[in-house]
Each structure stands twice: as C-alpha cells, then as structure tokens.
Amino acid sequence: MTRPRQPTLRLLSLNVNGLQDKDKRRWLFNLLERDKWDVILLQETHHRSPEEGAAWAQEGPNGLRCNWSGPAFWCHYTSQSRGVAILFRATAKTSNLTVRHSSATGRTLSVDFTFSGLPYTVVCVYAPSVAADRPHYYTQELLSSLPGDRHLLVGGNFNCIAGQQDMLDPDSPPGQRTLGYWTGLRHVETDHSLYDVWRDLNSDRRAFTHIATSGQSAARLDRWLISERLRARVSKEPQAIGNVLGYPGDHLGVSLSLTAPAATLYGAAVWRLPLHLLDDQPFCDRIAEAVPAYLGAHPLGPDLTRGRRWEDLKRQVKDIALQRSWALAAQQRASQKVLEADSRAAMAAYSRSPSAETLLAWQDAHQLLQALNAEAAKGAALHAGVVWQFYGEQSTFWFHHLARDRQSRTELKALRAAHARAASAI
Template sequence: MDNTVKVISLNVNGLNVPEKRRQIVNVMRKGKGDIILLQETHFRNIPQPMHKLGTFSQWYYSNNPEQKTKGVAIAIRKNLNFQLENTLSDPSGRYLLIKGQLYHTPCTIGCVYFPNKNQIPFLNKLKEKITDFANGLCIIGGDLNFPVDPQNDTSKGSSVLPYSKLKIASKSLQSLRLIDTWRFHNPTTKQYTHYSNTQNSYARIDYVFISQHHLHWLKEASIDNILWSDHAAVQIKLNIPNKTPSTWQWRLNESLLEDLDCRKEIIDTIKDYKQNTQTDG
C-alpha cells in the first residue's frame, strides 16, 4: 500500500514567461509531486496562468501587487485528499501558510521566500505567525536566502551573516520544533541548491522543514540538480498513516452497447443464464 506524499520545493525565478511555465510543469509532472512549493513566482495579477494546469486542482498564492517580484505559491495535486480550513498570506508575497486536513490529519503547509537582507528579523516575525497559525503536521519549505550551517552548507565554509545572527536563526527554528529534512537524512553530506555569482560560491539555502513530532513520517529527502532555474529543487517523501490507496470500481464501457454484435452476445448470454438457472431449480 502506497501511503506516501511527495513534497517538492523550488525557487523558479519568475513564471511570467510561457517557456518557464512549461519547464515548471515538466518538473511537477515528472517529479510526481503531490504538494508543490514555488518561490519567486513574480505573479501580480489574478487569475494566475498556473490554474490551467489540471493535474493540480488547488492553487494558493501570495503575490506582490505592486510589481512582478517575490511571490510564492502552493499547489495540491487533484487526487490528494486535502481539505482547506484557513490561509495566512503576506501582503508583499514573502510567505503563504495554509492549514486543513490531509487525509483527516491536521496539517499546515507553508511556502516562504526570505529577503536577501535582514533575514533574521524576517524569521523572527515569521516565527510568530507560524506559532499562532500552525496546527498538526507542519511542512514549511522555501528559499531562506542564507545557509543555516555555513560550515557544512557552503562551498567556502562561511556566510555573510555573522555567527551571532546564525545562532539566533538556529534557536528560532528550534523553538518552532522544525527539522531540516535533508540534513536529517544526510548528516555528513555536502550538497548545494544555489550558485552565487557575486560570492563565487555554492550554498544550500533552500529547505523543507517538518515538525519534529512527525519526523518518524519522513521517508526520503533529496536535492535535484540545478537546471533551468538558478536553484535546485528539494524533495521529500512522507508516510501518511491515514492515507489509503484509491479503490478501483468496475464500470461498464457504455460504448460497447452501440456494437450490434456485442449487444447480441450479451442478450444471448443472459438468455443462457436464465435457462440454466431454471433447469437447476
């Protein structure tokens, strides 16, 4: 029985160009994600073009209405049993939190895009929002725009943020009881999600966190290659205990009734069945 739910998080660096939208559609379909977290969508107007993607029936956005920058989105695959209860959106398009029932399990899903400056004050404000809003299983993914552990998460082993601020960030994540899923599964590996031309270095600044209480549901965590976006996608798989496979139900192909030979065969079969049951009686 497959009770897994796959989450994919990616900074797409803008989706207003049709070619970029085709590329992310391929990522979503080939990756077979159930929950998609997108950062830097750069959408401003409503409705957004991603609603045309039928594979994902639920779309939630947080946009920057002033200009085509920032923006995050959460997409839910149409066959995923998620019942929305509430949303919390940043007016400038930096974060989006939704909560509801995932296979009858209380669940909060968040997508975040941190600024490239003043990340720690932003995290502290976000921590308050998550604390007040979140319920049950918590899945938070996105682009933090800084490495939580520079020694292990950058090619240079350093960060522009001083150690004192990184320590505050670490304590904030600990207070939320959020666990870095990729690092949990890869305690000593070095792999990066972004290359910075200005700093001439690689760093792991894209994360998917889950609540510590549900860490035993984590099955896999991986980082893809950096391809058409300047970021790599982060993927995780969760085992959801309440998820059951969809039941198959037989249904008559009604087009067969239009076939005269098929109809005759069905009628003859019914007549034979009636005669046999009468004889047996």
C-alpha cells in the same frame, strides 16, 4: 492478493526565479504534472495579483487546457520580485484546505489541510536576500504566523545557512550566509520544535541548492523544516528526501515524502488497455500473433470453460500491454536518465573539489537537462493542440462517451474468428 499500502504525501519546494514568461510556465507545469507531486511550494513567482496567478494555472498549453487542475493558492508582490504559491494536486489525499496566512510582503504563505486524519500546515517561505532584513522577517513575520497545535511543513528558500557544512567551499568562511540564522531562523526552529530533514539524514555530507551570482561559491539555501512529531513519518524510500534536478529556475528543487503510519487496504485497481497502444505497430503485431497461439494451445474442454479461457486470455493481453508500455516509457526516459546522471556526477565532482572548472561543468550538465525538459513541455503542448483541433470544447461527459464508443469499436479479430469457428463446430 490485496495487501496493505501506506498513503504517501510527496512535496516539492522550488525557487522558479520568475514566471512571467509563458513558455517557462508551460515547461514548469508540464514537469509538475509528469512527476505527480502532491504539494508544490513555489518561490519568486513574480505575479502581480492573485488573479494573475490563478490565470497562469488556468491558461494551459496554448490556452487549450488547464496548466493545473488542483487547488492553487497565490501570495503576490510585483512582476519583478518575490511572490510565493502553494499548489495541491487534484488527486492528492488531502482535505479541508484553508489559507491560514498570506503576507503583504509576498514572502510567506501558509495553508492548513488534513492528511490521514491529522491536521497539517504547510508554509512556503521566501526569506530576504539582504542579510540585515532576515532577523526581522523570521522573528516578526514567520514566527508569529505559525500555529502551535498543528503538524508543520515549512519549506522554501531560507537564504541563510546554519554553518560551514552547508557550503561547498571548505576554505571560505560562511560570512553573510549565516546572518539571520542564529538571530532569526533558529528561534523559529526552537519555538516550534522544527528540524532540518535533509541534514538529519545526512549529517556528514555537503550539498548545495544554489550557486552564487559571482560563480565563486554555492550553498544549501533551500530545505524542508518539519515538526519533530513527524520524524517517524518521513518516508524511507530512496530519493524521498533530496535535490530535484532539471526544473526551471536558478535553484535546485528539494523534495520531501511523508508516509501515513496506519496502513490502508486497497483492492486491485481497475485496468484498461491504453488506447494509444493501438497505434503502436510492434504491439499490434505481437497481439496478432499471441492471441491465435494462445487459443490454439488452450482448447476448450472439461477443465477449461469459455469463461475461464476468456479471463486467462485477457490476462495475457494485459501482460503484453504492460510490457510494451514499460518499454516505451523506458525509451522516453533513457535520455533524461543519462542527463540526470551526468548532472549528478558533475555536482558530486564540484562537491569534492570546488573550483571554477568543476562549477562550469555542473552548470553545463544541468542546463542540458533543463533544455531536454523544456522540449518535453513543448511536445505536451503540441499534443494538447492536436486533441483540441479534433475535439474542440466539449463536456467531461462527452469525452467519457467518446472513450466508451471507441472501446466498443475495438476488435481482436483473431479472437472473434476463433470463437466463430468454435461456435460453428458445436
């Protein structure tokens, strides 16, 4: 039955610590495509011009296809510092995208858009790491750039904390980390009725997104601040709000998921057999056994017409294909889940008992996860290279034609043989 579903908007904020390295860009964009984020905020991109940022989005693995096919907005500085970007997935349920503000300092970028009929502004923030510069940035640059008549989604690296609870060393004072919050960022939160989503849902927990260069402390510098009016729209799904592991950069990513309040009716989606399963021998063997067995167990008769049996058989094939696809996906994710669990366990151990030993254990676990994701990006680039080698540069229409031609040549021989026998018997 068709049931109501609520449109969702999945957002990610990530400090990438420079994207001048081509392999690092390939790694990043592969993960963004894999995890299907709708809106992505990037800080410390280190791009020198809007043209360079746009070229990064278009270059693709080995120059074979686009890294990012959706709208991308870039605010530049130099190849060594700053730079922010906001990316929208091509299939995201957003519209009316317009750049509202792009700072000359390479620290702030905001884009207006519409989601579920309401006006939003998403803002990417990379605050100064020098404590003395933060109050001026927040009160003079960020505060003046925010609209007062739209729903605000402000994410990024704020480079300051509200107090002791946002640090993971309970014996050390916040010190420099709070400088710029009470004299700068707090004014922004108050004037625009913004609240810290993660802290609101985790009032008693400690967490961190960045480890100090010295390796002696860690703090929650990255977060999402959103309008109070959006409180009811924050998704209740697990992992909707929290840290994101395994991405390139020296900070953890932070996620946010919003759900539109009005349900939208969606019909049953069109399903097609994944053609890659035709190269999977276990799947082919199972289909070769299942089709004759099904036809033998369901002979034609007054209560079962050819059309009805054909529809039922297609459902059987679909179920088998879905089961095999899920099994293959589970195999591919197994190693990643193990490393993610190790990384989260090590992070929790450091949270409970901050020390040099637990900090190094978490760094080692997280680096293993990053290495696995980097290898996956290489595999995706290799696949793109194979596709290019066989098909070259072609139009979109040509690829649709290729798919239709391939489907027309796909036969379930056991089914055809059974129909032939039934026809000859009539």
